[in-house]
Amino acid sequence: MTEEIIIAGFGGQGVLSMGKILAYSGIMQDQEVSWMPSYGPEMRGGTANVTVIVSDERISSPILRTYDTAIILNQQSMDKFEHEVKPGGVLLYDPNGITHHPTRKDINIYKVEGAKKAAEMGNSKIFNMIVLGAYLKIKPIVKHENVLKGLKKSLPERHHKLIPLNEDAINLGMKSVEVVQKV
Amino acid sequence: MGELKLMKGNEALAEAIIRAGTDGYFGYPITPQSEVLEYLMAAKPWETTGMVVLQAESEVASINMLYGGGGTGKKVVTSSSSPGISLMQEGLSYIAGAEIPILIVNVVRGGPGLGDIQPAQSDYFQSTKGGGHGDYRLIVLAPSSVQEMADFVPVAYDLAFKYRNPAMILSDGAIGQMMEKVEFFEPIPRLSDEEVKKRYAWATNGKPKNGERRILTSLDLDPQKMEDHNHHIQEKYRRIEENEVRFEALQCDDAEYVLVAYGTSSRVSLKAIKLLREKGIKAGLLRPITLWPFPTKKIQELVKQGVKGFLSVEMSAGQMVEDVRLAVNGKVKVEHFGRLGGMIHSPEEVVEALEQKIIGG
Structure with a gap:
């Protein structure tokens, strides 16, 4: 099994930390992982993205041109990455702020109202965990227990009291994901 | 098996520097390797192993601190990225000439000039063909994963001390910034002053009991002596070429x-x-x-x-x-x-x- 994922959105949405939790979850079940961020001046208030690979084998290139899954959280990223999903792959997006919805016919498309649900829960910071939950519902590549272990590893100890809240957000994301198109 | 950690290449390098029994890190921040100094400052190794961590006033100062520290037989290291490494070339040439073992890490970014902060490999010539003036070589190791960013630190030190020659870890912005899992080697204790004296008969760490003067220099105004010295280091390079290819x-x-x-x-x-x-x-x-x-x-x-x-x-x-x-x-x-x-x-x-x-x- 090799899953090649791009997570893309605005800086501050928790794109990089979501990737980190996913990568740590992979380690918790003895898989190979890589986490390659876009870094540079474009991150300041602009777009942020991270390529995460989880695999049973040694990971070759951490930098890719096509992806099994794209998790897209703003319009700029939709414009850039919709066309980089492999045919038959998965595109998951949050429709909040999206004006041009995906148009490809050869990929599986899902959406999750992450921003809206996070606002309803009264905590915008758990937005990325809702999206992560939605992704794990579509592609359960890591076991639930390993995601929790991954969360523990990624969060500094002083934030461990927030783990139940994050767990709730993941569960909410799992429940909230909607199918837009299946191929 | 030690614990597996998810870390950036730069962080893994910094942790490995502490574990490798380093006596001193001297550096100046530059993207994309700033996490090295940041990690060391947060880890405070001076409280545990006694290792010195110092932010120098410039890259030129860092490399000359390595000349001094390495000259006393201590394990010393600096890290930087391309423009900073260019500033260090004069010092590196002197260090190679004086045959002082040091470790230098280049997390390469795009050039020439200030270039940008994205990964590149355009410092290959500078690293492998000398870089500064004179006939000299660095031993250059190129990690391709976060694990190797850690593992190559003790390897590079061993080679540097074995041949009394500067060794370089030549990485790039992608390896420095990406996270992968890493398992660390067991910590190697720092050598005591006595152990350094016993082990390195060349080190300038105080006048020995027999009164013999030790001099580390790259200068000799007698050209015949300088040719002899060059033949000596060239012979060393041939041994390295014979034995250390990986x-x-x-x-x-x-x-x-x-x-x-x-x-x-x-x-x-x-x-x-x-x-x-x-x-x-x-x-x-x-x-x-x-x-x-x-x-x-x-x-x-x-x-x-x-x-x-x-x-x-x-x-x-x-x-x-x-x-x-x-x-x-x-x-x-x-x-x-x-x-x-x-x-x-x-x-x-x-x-x-x-x-x-x-x-x-």
Whole structure:
């Protein structure tokens, strides 16, 4: 099994930390992982993205041109990455702020109202965990227990009291994901 | 088995520097390697191992602190990125001339000049052909993963002290910034002052009891003596070339075509050979781990074995390809495929380049 994922959105949405939790979850079940961020001046208030690979084998290139899954959280990223999903792959997006919805016919498309649900829960910071939950519902590549272990590893100890809240957000994301198109 | 951690290459390097029994780190921040100094400052090794961590006023100061620290037989290291490493070249030449073991880490970014902060491999010439003035070499190790960013620290120190020569870890912005899992080696204790005195008879750490003066210098105004000294270090370099070549050959046994790549571009090339094999093309990957000494003999063996062509895949305008060409010596085709200024190849581009430049060309 090799899953090649791009997570893309605005800086501050928790794109990089979501990737980190996913990568740590992979380690918790003895898989190979890589986490390659876009870094540079474009991150300041602009777009942020991270390529995460989880695999049973040694990971070759951490930098890719096509992806099994794209998790897209703003319009700029939709414009850039919709066309980089492999045919038959998965595109998951949050429709909040999206004006041009995906148009490809050869990929599986899902959406999750992450921003809206996070606002309803009264905590915008758990937005990325809702999206992560939605992704794990579509592609359960890591076991639930390993995601929790991954969360523990990624969060500094002083934030461990927030783990139940994050767990709730993941569960909410799992429940909230909607199918837009299946191929 | 130790605990597996998810870390950036730069952080893994910094942790390995502490664990390797380093006595002193001297550096000046620059992207994309600033996490090294940040990690060391947060880890406060001066409270545990007694290691010194110092932010110098400039890269020129850092490298000369290494000259001084290394001269006393202590394990000292600096890290920087391309423009900072350029500033250190004068000091490096002096250190190589005075035969002082030190470790220097370059997390390469796009150039020339200030360039940008994205990953590049355009400092290959500077690293492997000398870099400063005079006839000298650095021992250059090129990690291609976060694990190797950690593992190569003690290896580089061992080589530096074995040959009394500066060693370099030549990484790039992608390896520095990406996170992968890493398992650390057991900590190596720092040497005591007494142990240093016993082990290194050349070190300038106080007048020895027999009263004999020890001098570490790169200066000798007598040209005959200077020629003798040059012959001595050249003889040392021949021993290094004979004994210290390291590489990884992947799927080369039956290969008709071989990609030669190190660091980040070797990772991209590993994916490319998978794609090529799916298309029925017998491709292999030769990954030099030491860039100097270069795996010349291995390339010559591959030529004898029947490899029809080599493609040097680099994030540069074509630097390592010259060493591949020297090794192949015109016997088969050698071409270069590069991305420049901080851009990275996609595996698909590498496949196309091999097909167009070598197979179809």
